[in-house]
Amino acid sequence: MAPLIEARDLTKKYGAHVALDRANLNVEAGRIVGLIGPNGAGKTSALRAILGLTNYEGHLTVLGREPFRDRTALMNECCFIADVAVLPSWLRVDHAIDFVAGVHPRFRRDRALAFLAKTQIAGNRRMRELSKGMKTQVHLALTMAIDAKLLVLDEPTLGLDILARRAFYDALVNDYMDETRTILITTHQVEEVENLLTDIIFIDKGRIVLDTSLDDVATRFVAVAVTADRLDAARAEKPYYERHILGKVVLYFENADPGKLAAFGELHTPSVSDLFVAKLSGGAA
Amino acid sequence: MNTSTWLIRREFWENRAIWMIPAVFGGLLILAALFGQVSIPKLTSPAEMHEAAAAFQVIVGAMFYVVMSVYATWYLLDCLYTDRRDRSILFWKSLPISDARTVLIKLLIGMIVIPLVYFAAADVTALIGAFILSIRARASLGSALWQPDVWWQIQVLWVYCVIATALWYLPIAGWLMLVSAWAKRAVMLWAILPPLVLYILERVFFGTQIIGHAITRRMMGLPYVAFNGAKHMWTQGSGVVDNGGVPVTVWHLINPSGFFTSAETWIGAAVGVVLILGAIQLRMRRSEI
Numbered sequence: 001m002a003p004l005i006e007a008r009d010l011t012k013k014y015g016a017h018v019a020l021d022r023a024n025l026n027v028e029a030g031r032i033v034g035l036i037g038p039n040g041a042g043k044t045s046a047l048r049a050i051l052g053l054t055n056y057e058g059h060l061t062v063l064g065r066e067p068f069r070d071r072t073a074l075m076n077e078c079c080f081i082a083d084v085a086v087l088p089s090w091l092r093v094d095h096a097i098d099f100v101a102g103v104h105p106r107f108r109r110d111r112a113l114a115f116l117a118k119t120q121i122a123g124n125r126r127m128r129e130l131s132k133g134m135k136t137q138v139h140l141a142l143t144m145a146i147d148a149k150l151l152v153l154d155e156p157t158l159g160l161d162i163l164a165r166r167a168f169y170d171a172l173v174n175d176y177m178d179e180t181r182t183i184l185i186t187t188h189q190v191e192e193v194e195n196l197l198t199d200i201i202f203i204d205k206g207r208i209v210l211d212t213s214l215d216d217v218a219t220r221f222v223a224v225a226v227t228a229d230r231l232d233a234a235r236a237e238k239p240y241y242e243r244h245i246l247g248k249v250v251l252y253f254e255n256a257d258p259g260k261l262a263a264f265g266e267l268h269t270p271s272v273s274d275l276f277v278a279k280l281s282g283g284a285a
Numbered sequence: 286m287n288t289s290t291w292l293i294r295r296e297f298w299e300n301r302a303i304w305m306i307p308a309v310f311g312g313l314l315i316l317a318a319l320f321g322q323v324s325i326p327k328l329t330s331p332a333e334m335h336e337a338a339a340a341f342q343v344i345v346g347a348m349f350y351v352v353m354s355v356y357a358t359w360y361l362l363d364c365l366y367t368d369r370r371d372r373s374i375l376f377w378k379s380l381p382i383s384d385a386r387t388v389l390i391k392l393l394i395g396m397i398v399i400p401l402v403y404f405a406a407a408d409v410t411a412l413i414g415a416f417i418l419s420i421r422a423r424a425s426l427g428s429a430l431w432q433p434d435v436w437w438q439i440q441v442l443w444v445y446c447v448i449a450t451a452l453w454y455l456p457i458a459g460w461l462m463l464v465s466a467w468a469k470r471a472v473m474l475w476a477i478l479p480p481l482v483l484y485i486l487e488r489v490f491f492g493t494q495i496i497g498h499a500i501t502r503r504m505m506g507l508p509y510v511a512f513n514g515a516k517h518m519w520t521q522g523s524g525v526v527d528n529g530g531v532p533v534t535v536w537h538l539i540n541p542s543g544f545f546t547s548a549e550t551w552i553g554a555a556v557g558v559v560l561i562l563g564a565i566q567l568r569m570r571r572s573e574i
Contacts, residue, residue, distance in 0.1 A: 053572050075381035088373035102291040
């Protein structure tokens with residue numbers, strides 16, 4: 001089966017600035033993919049291209065379509081939340097539901113209403129009268145009621161407090177995700193999403209530096225906490241990154257022989273955030 | 286209801302001013318009719334009564350038309366800008382609605398729907414106003430303002446005005462929408478500045494005023510192209526009968542054959558179409574500011 005999102009040499013330039021530099025990536029159906037990168041790495045440009053919000057160079061198909069040319073058709077099967085603050089302030093909650101029900105063939109009103117029934121939000125309220133957390137719930141109700149194959153979330157919890165964030169991700173995993181759906185998510189808060197991701201894509205300076213499933217991460221990457229006396233021997237195995245913590249040195253290895261490394265200290269699989277920092281600071285890998 | 290109907294409803298949700306401004310303006314005119322000073326010379330001949338009824342409605346309609354022009358200009362300049370500024374464009378773009386449809390619906394609102402709402406409000410205001418004035422000045426007016434044939438003629442005039450205005454001002458509307466889809470701030474400034482700079486540059490470097498004249502002609506030319514000369518204007522004393530002594534009707538006032546065959550009309554419309562296509566392309570490429 002062809003991948004849900006396929007990008008080959010995807011390039012986006014803003015004048016002299018290259019936001020995406022021949023990026024290649026694949027997203028398979030049924031996955032929850034985190035697109036992770038530092039500020040200005042090209043995350044948003046990549047999402048813009050995938051959602052048909054901008055033109056680009058190179059090859060890109062999403063659900064078998066070219067996003068920029070075919071955005072209208074693509075949005076029948078794909079939906080996105082680009083930061084929750086974007087619902088227009090004058091829009092009433094019930095009007096929002098009526099409108100999306102009117103224009104979206106895959107919107108299921110009963111699902112949106114059931115979701116909203118669990119909240120304290122009255123239908124005749126305007127978005128400007130709602131708190132940020134309430135707006136999130138409305139946006140979620142609208143989005144999750146759409147039978148979309150692909151859901152794209154761009155920094156969805158920006159500006160939300162920790163309770164609202166937790167509620168957001170819980171709803172996402174429990175009420176929304178199933179094997180027919182695919183979620184692509186970007187966020188700065190790596191710790192917050194790493195438990196729900198199945199795949200990670202690291203992006204830096206417009207290039208994809210890592211595109212892998214979390215299952216592969218466990219076999220491919222290993223971190224060892226080494227005491228000073230064994231450091232030189234461990235360094236001979238070519239770690240790609242070192243981190244000094246409390247008198248110990250944590251060495252990060254890729255595709256190394258775990259049997260050998262076990263001699264230097266206790267092995268563990270690096271967390272996504274560790275991997276992220278290691279990968280982007282270490283550079284060469 | 287289909288997608289376009291929903292988009293039209295959405296514009297009414299967002300821009301309540303579409304009907305609130307004419308409602309308030311109509312209310313003020315009615316207050317003026319109720320409490321203003323009324324001094325109307327006694328009307329005697331049927332021709333004078335005819336003239337009074339027509340003039341009354343045309344004056345009310347013209348006042349609404351002026352307010353409408355200002356509001357519609359503002360609407361067109363704002364319509365592709367405000368959702369980029371508050372970032373709600375990202376919500377609208379997450380729905381399966383093409384940018385072409387979005388832009389064309391907003392054009393339809395600005396050029397057809399808003400004028401229709403204003404003329405409907407003008408009709409309601411004129412009816413209520415005529416009722417009030419007929420009572421307050423019953424000695425001189427009598428039933429002069431109640432002339433169904435004049436009323437129907439005026440409706441034809443309104444429809445013609447809406448169509449002619451939309452066609453004639455299409456290049457202006459296209460320009461406003463292009464700026465609205467493009468500018469990152471100060472839409473008003475961007476709408477005015479480029480034509481002004483071109484005008485000045487042309488004057489300084491070539492000593493000519495082709496651009497200035499073209500723009501002035503476009504802004505002011507509609508009455509000359511779409512209507513017959515002042516000799517037939519109801520509002521002027523001599524307009525009750527034309528030179529042949531025939532009572533003037535709306536058919537004498539409007540000049541559709543001239544308007545719809547004028548090259549000026551269609552060249553302008555073609556420029557408008559190009560500008561609107563440009564606005565659609567910008568709408569596809571530009572999202573939030």
